[in-house]
Amino acid sequence: MLSLDLLVIPVNKFVFTSADIAAIMGVAPRTVAKWIDAKRMKGSRRHGTLIRLVTLPNLLTFLRTHNYKFTQEEV
Numbered sequence: 001m002l003s004l005d006l007l008v009i010p011v012n013k014f015v016f017t018s019a020d021i022a023a024i025m026g027v028a029p030r031t032v033a034k035w036i037d038a039k040r041m042k043g044s045r046r047h048g049t050l051i052r053l054v055t056l057p058n059l060l061t062f063l064r065t066h067n068y069k070f071t072q073e074e075v
Contacts, residue, residue: 007063007070009056016059018043018052025068035062 007024016024018032021041025032036043036052041062043054054062063070 005069007068009059009063009070009072010074011072012074014056016054016056018054021054021059 005026009024013020017029018036019029021032022029032041032054033050033052035041036045036054041054042058043052045052060070
């Protein structure tokens with residue numbers, strides 16, 4: 001676990017980019033991209049780009065699996 005702080009996940013958003021997830025988790029976007037590429041986090045690459053996308057359920061599964069503490073709030 002990278003942080004002991006409570007992560008705030010927006011409930012009004014369904015798809016997150018690696019940059020979105022990095023901002024939420026306090027890590028570099030490249031770190032999130034590596035997790036997706038290594039299949040540690042379930043996601044996909046937007047066709048024809050380097051942008052990686054993760055759905056809310058997949059993000060929550062990753063956080064639970066890796067014992068991150070989080071809350072979901074309207075942002």
